[in-house]
Amino acid sequence: MKLHVLLLALLFTCSLYSQNGTLKGKVSDSDAGLAPLAFATISIAGTTLGTSSDANGQYQLSLPSGKHTVLFSYLGYDTQSFGITIAKGETKTQSASLSSNSTELEGVVVQATSKKAKETALLLDQHRSLEIKQNIGAQELSRKGISDVAAAVAKTTGVVKQEGSGAIFVRGLGDRYNATSMNGLPIPSNDPERKNISLDLFSTDIVEYISIDKTYSSRIFGDFAGGHVDIISKDHSGEGFFNFSIGSQVNSNAVKQDQFLLLSDRNYLGFSKNDTPQDPLKNYQFTNSLNLKNRAPYGSNFGFNTGKSFNIGQQGQLNLFATASFDNKYKFKEGMVKSVQAQGDATKDFATKEYEYATNTTGMFNAQYSLNPDHKIGYNLLYINGSSESNEEYRGYMRDLADGAEGGFLRRGNYVQNTLLVNQLLGEHKLNEQFKLNWGASYNTIKSDMPDRIQNTFRIKEGDYYFTTNSVTDNHRYYQNLNEDEVAGRIALDYKFGKKDDLLYRGKWTVGYSSRFKNLDFQASQFNYRLGNALRNVAVDPYNLDAVLNKTGFENGDFQFETFLGDRNLDIALTPQTYEGKQSINGGYTAVEYELNPKWSAVVGLRVEQISQEIKWKTQLDLAGDKNTFEKTAFLPNLSLKYALNDRNNFRLAASKTYTLPQFKERGLFMYEKATGSIKGNPDLYPSDDYNLDLKWEFFPENDEIFSLTAFGKYIQNPINEITITSSSDDISFANTGDSGYAAGIELEIRKNLFTFDDTHKITGGLNAAYMRTHQELDSEKVRKENAFGADFTHDTASFTGAADLVMNADLSYIKEWNDRNIMATISYAYISDRIYSLGSQQLGNSVDKGFGTLDFIFKTKLSEKLGLGINAKNLLDPKLERVQENLDQNILVQSYKLGKSFSLSLNYQF
Structure with a gap:
């Protein structure tokens, strides 16, 4: 009997289906080169029938035979309608291309968007x-x-x-x-x-x-x-295109210089030979010149973007996208910098000049293959080579080095080259209506080289320059290499449940796993000049040091090199300072999203991580070498609540627990010397635990407008800070400086159409601001108990370093479009208030960076369907950037400079 009923039901279902036809097609975004428009709504007028387009803009809908009006809609886009007639068993195709408008937000159910560039x-x-x-x-x-x-x-x-x-x-x-x-x-x-x-x-x-x-x-x-x-x-889907751009840029400070002095023998494109000399203690092997060269400080840039899609079979599609670019920039800063004691006495007091040159070469290739609307695999390849070159000059008073009436001169030439290679493989698979699998894997490498950093220090007497010889480190050449590789992966399975009348689901349960495995190798070598009598009291030209610090002088014994381990007579002298780091994080998690009712929704999640970090070192602070390991298991609950008061207003709450790890170099017993002091790691450093709470209100008057207000708070147990430790040399290290600290504040965001003349002609405005207060305990006794060094904080409490009480951005834009042309002009202003740069110790006050504002103007126009022009003017106010040391009895200006204005012009052409 049950079998008969089952057969009758099956026959009845098949008979109903046989009376239906099938409507399918693709929804495209006409404003984005006919790119697929995901999750657009396809509905039949006067009925409850409907569906949504998938991630590739494709849809399929079963319809009763007869005449229908099909509506294609998407929030913020014009709705299109088509009349169709479909016969039973017939498959008919109807596609649509939608254009954006200024329609107000309504209760249209949209789960995601395809093109999030807009x-x-x-x-x-x-x-x-x-x-x-x-x-x-x-x-x-x-x-x-x-x-x-x-x-x-x-x-x-x-x-x-x-x-x-x-x-x-x-x-x-x-x-x-x-x-x-x-x-x-x-x-x-x-x-x-x-x-x-x-x-x-x-x-x-x-x-x-x-x-x-x-x-x-x-x-x-x-x-x-x-x-x-x-x-x-970025990726691409749709019609093929090729876009080429070219531009130039100048900095007002840089172009004013009669000579723009940079390092010799550094590659203009940012690709330099970065090998450390094998044995410079016995044979002079340095190839880079100590002399500077003059460059014309005019920046440039060029690049291209291209993409094309290929249909494969009836449902498959291959989308390709590539971009490559190069740009370079020149900057010049001139000002002052000093170091002062608690009583206000200066240990250094300099007039400074800094010449800077930076390059960036970027290439990215992206391939996405959709087997069908339910299965997609993508590959991303990203290559970045960035270089930064600087010539820093300091003239003035240096206690114990150049404290005469004429002072001294210190010059540091620095070059850093970073090369990043990112490989990513990503996949999305819709297993059925309820199950979806997402996964990703990556292998990334970074190589960061600081080859041949050069520092020379001189005292000035009667207008002549003499090398300082208080310490062999006064004059040196330094090499640093960092190699890091990381393998990471993630996988997550989503299960939708609780189907509603509108065919959407009330809930989603996610189970996932992610991991990352990092290996780091760092080494540094410094070759210090031990000057002989022939150079100790001989006047030299600081801009022609190749005349005296050369191979001939080395072979004649005018100077020799030594490292932190000694000179050429010691076999171990060439051993570099090294540390190696390994870190692994394995995390499993689960999360449930659930719509309690049309207004209330929640996400409840738990992540459990197992963290292991190991570091080995062999440095001047520990010649025998050692290692340090710590492990941590973290339970990280989180909660998000959303209350949709109506279609335009949301109230949200989020709460969570997280943690903060110390970094490799902070925990390795390694000494890193800067022009302003020495920094060393602390193996006794340990993680902080963090507790986070947010409350937010959002209001969306229209599809491109928002008003939001957020209150947030963070409580941090055992915060980590960079501090000056109690020592004769005032070295800098890292420590858990107190039992707790907190950050709390409010954030405001506004985006509003101020004047709308029509859909293609308007003036818009935006404002976001954050006001916050941070507070942390500073406990000198805690530092002494937990570490191998002490601290003597000037204050018992302080704000977090780098935390500004007020941060604000505002912009005003004019937009006009007609035919194939447009004009877009934006003026933007940003402000940041005072913030602590470094914490005071031993009666020294905190160093505070003073607040400042910047003003930019951007103009872009499309001159024709294919040709575009852009003009940028940045930092038009050119404010002084100042740092003040707030000692107990007075505030002392310790740094001041201007960045200069920047102007750029660009042209782009799309074939």
């Missing part, structure tokens, strides 16, 4: 997400004239870029509290002193959008408290 798409993603997130896309980057990822991230709420580097501070928390990834997979650092890679290495040419997570979710590694920056690389 501001409207990213706001939609932010609106619909169950987690708190913030994004900046290629469209906004272009409008604001942003050329690298570090500058891009600094345009988002509560983020500050550290001047002179690609490091960022998120909500007052610096490098150690942040994390960087690309397409969800981690990227190694290019700097042995930093956890994160310098974001200014990444050209925005490779970026579709950048996601900044300030709240924690289980898919992210737990070494995170400030922000997680995920760079989503």
